[in-house]
Amino acid sequence: MIPISSPQFDDAELTLIKEVLASGIVAQGPKVAQLEQEFAKLAGSQFAIATANGTTALHLALLAHGIGTGDEVITSPFTFIASANSILYTGARPVFVDIRADTYNIDPDLIEAAITPRTKAIMPIHLFGLMADIGAIMDIARRHNLIVIEDAAQAHGAMFNGQYAGSFGTGCFSLYATKNMTSGEGGMITTNDPQIAETLKLLRAHGSKVRYQHDILGYNFRLTDLHAAVGLAQIRKLCDFNERRRINAEFLSEHLTRVITPTVPDKFHHVWHQYSVRLVDGDRDAALDKLKAAGVGSGIFYPIPIYRQKVYVDRGYTDHLPVTEMVTAQIFSLPVHPALSSSDLETIIAAVESI
Ligand SMILES: Cc1ncc(COP(=O)(O)O)c(C=O)c1O
Numbered sequence: 472m473i474p475i476s477s478p479q480f481d482d483a484e485l486t487l488i489k490e491v492l493a494s495g496i497v498a499q500g501p502k503v504a505q506l507e508q509e510f511a512k513l514a515g516s517q518f519a520i521a522t523a524n525g526t527t528a529l530h531l532a533l534l535a536h537g538i539g540t541g542d543e544v545i546t547s548p549f550t551f552i553a554s555a556n557s558i559l560y561t562g563a564r565p566v567f568v569d570i571r572a573d574t575y576n577i578d579p580d581l582i583e584a585a586i587t588p589r590t591k592a593i594m595p596i597h598l599f600g601l602m603a604d605i606g607a608i609m610d611i612a613r614r615h616n617l618i619v620i621e622d623a624a625q626a627h628g629a630m631f632n633g634q635y636a637g638s639f640g641t642g643c644f645s646l647y648a649t650k651n652m653t654s655g656e657g658g659m660i661t662t663n664d665p666q667i668a669e670t671l672k673l674l675r676a677h678g679s680k681v682r683y684q685h686d687i688l689g690y691n692f693r694l695t696d697l698h699a700a701v702g703l704a705q706i707r708k709l710c711d712f713n714e715r716r717r718i719n720a721e722f723l724s725e726h727l728t729r730v731i732t733p734t735v736p737d738k739f740h741h742v743w744h745q746y747s748v749r750l751v752d753g754d755r756d757a758a759l760d761k762l763k764a765a766g767v768g769s770g771i772f773y774p775i776p777i778y779r780q781k782v783y784v785d786r787g788y789t790d791h792l793p794v795t796e797m798v799t800a801q802i803f804s805l806p807v808h809p810a811l812s813s814s815d816l817e818t819i820i821a822a823v824e825s826i
Contacts, residue, residue, distance in 0.1 A: 473818060475768040476649040477810045479712065480701075487700035494696075499676075502699035507659070509706050513628060514637035514644070516661035518668035521699065522675050525624040525645025527692035528658035529557035532641045533592070535670040536618045538563050542591040544620075547577040547603075548776040549795050550596040553645075554622045555777045558594065559786075566590070567778050569792035573734040575599065575747065575802075578794070579607035583615075592618040597626035597636050599772075599804075600651070600716075600744035601735065605631050605639050612640070623661075627651045628713050630740035637661040646702055651716070651744055652709045654702030657694050715809035716743035719816060723805065726820045731801075745772055746807035749798065750826065758826040759803060765822035770804045 491502055503521050511519035522528045538544060540562030546554060548567040555565040568585050571578045577595050593612055595603035605621070612619045619640025623629070626636040627644060628651070636642060638661065646657030662668050670687075673680060678689030694702075720743045724732040730748035735741045750758055755771075762769050776799055777783055778790040805819055 472763075472766050472768050473806050473811070473815045474808075475770045475804060475806050477806075477808045478648055478653055479708070479809055480704075483704035483707070484701050487704050488697060491696045491700045497697050498695050499693040500696040502696035502703060503694050506654075506694075506699040506702045506706065509703065510644075510659050511661060513635070513706060513709065514623075514642055514659075514661040515635035516638045516642065517663045518661065518665070520660045520662075520668060520671040520675065521694040522658035522660065522692045523694055524656045525643060525647060525658040526553040526557060527675070527690070528643040528645070528660045529553065529594075529620065529622060530560050531671055531674045531690075531692060532620050532643050532660050533557060533561045533563070534674055535667050536592065536620070536641065538591050538618070541589060543587060543589040544592045544594050545577075545582055545585050545590060546594040546622075547596045547598070548778050548790065548792060549575060549773060549798060550598060550622065550777065551624070551773065552777060552780060552782075553624070554594065554596055555783070563591070565777070567776075567788075567790050567792060569794045570798065572794050572798065574601055574604070574736065575798060576601065576603035577608070579604045579611065582608070582611050586615055586617075590615070590617060592620055594620045594622055596622040597629055599733070599747050600626055600629055600742035601733070602626060602629050602631045602636050602739055609639055625650065625744035626742060628709055628740075629742045632738045638663070641667060646698075646705075651712055651742055652702065652705040654694070654698040654705065657698050657702055712809045713742045716807050717741070719743070719807045719809075719811050720746050722816050723807065723820065727823055729824050729826050743807050745770075745804040747772065747802050747804045748823075749801040750803070751801055753826060755801065755803060761826055762822050765818065765825070767819050767822045768806055771802065772804050774799055
């Protein structure tokens, strides 16, 4: 079976893990600091603050910007549950705005109608490795004095107009196993604001700067040096990984006719975390069964809009956003990861064309 994702490791990860074990510092230490430095560069930001995972990155970014009970945060319902849950954790309320049918990202033309006196922030999701329309979103945020928290969990190295994801607002990344680069589990927050960076460091470590002195209510959301060792080896391979993903994606788009292939708007650099297509005239479940029988792994990211998840219905959500409804019913993702061979790509194309 050609898997939908395939993390790539070699001696580089092993060497760094051995260094950490030999050093005796296995919790947060110098490797985390080094990863933060290299990550800040990758995201074109002044500061990067490592956290235990992408969910805690989002949670802390919201808290650091003072978002809490009574506030509203505008976001997309077409994403992994963690995006919206991080808003709920703070006591604030996610307000869902529909997506565009071509990019699957939040539709900026619909954002202003969703702004109320309670709106504090916009959280665009850079889904599948393609940035949301961040130029338009930053304009809206400036006009209405709103914070922008970029969910860049799937967008390491993505760009708009030559500027990196995570450097427009406060950026939140995931280093989960299937992401373009991984530390096993891990997260990263990027910012150019020294005050926010300081607050984030306090929040991730029980509000403590000096040992056993606790200034604010914080958490234990730290990354470990063992995870950072893996992350460091991976970040140095990210450009190569992303380039292989791009070549695979372009080959698929050149040859697939049976499905709607992804759009890459002008000025956007896509990093192909997922290669997601839509089947508009067929039975998706039957199609995925057929792919499986042909040895092609696939995934549905995401089958249910967040507002229809029980946890949200139980909180009074009754949204029905037409583009999100259509896309969740039609979308599925094909393997695009860096380990695909030419014959894997041929197998994927033949299987999809036979749907
Ligand atoms: C869009 C999005 N946001 C947030 C997250 C949460 O990241 P993590 O799984 O590292 O907590 C993920 C990861 O799966 C994601 O894909």
